[in-house]
Amino acid sequence: MSKxxxxxxxxxxxxxxxxxxxxxxxxxxxxxxxSQKLDRLINEYMKLTQKK
Known part of the structure; x- marks a missing residue:
């Protein structure tokens, strides 16, 4: 999934x-x-942004 x-x-x-x-x-x-779904998506977003 993209940012x-x-x-x-x-x-x-x-x-x-x-x-x-x-x-x-x-x-x-x-x-x-x-809230739990939102947390998972935020964590996924953070992983994507930290890689670059």
Missing amino acids: KELCVKIKFLKTRMIKTSNEKGMNHHLTIQI
Whole structure:
């Protein structure tokens, strides 16, 4: 996955996580699940940017 694709997905998940946490709460399982996916994408992005 390219850096650009990762950025798009990260921004989308960040918005989705904020919306979910506002509607369901910070400790709701969906909010946590989205947060974990977001963490994985951010880690992947960091690995790509550190290589160069």
